[in-house]
Amino acid sequence: MTELWTVEVDTSVCVGSGLCAANAPECFSLDTSGRARPPEAPVVAADEVLEAAENCPATAITLRKATGGEEIFVP
């Protein structure tokens, strides 16, 4: 069964680097203020999404399992 993750971005610390949108464009986009906007619905678990969270320079991205809420990546 495909694992789904919820994606959160702490926009109070996002510095608008755009790295997440560049590395996982199917998951992240930038809003008009240049801050990252996560998908509203859970996404399919993928290495590029995890790497985007790990490489965020502002440690703004949190990933959890959509079912049960288990932490995948919490900065």
Ligand code: SF4
């Ligand atoms: S990588 Fe981090 S700091 Fe850069 S736009 Fe994405 S959430 Fe914001």
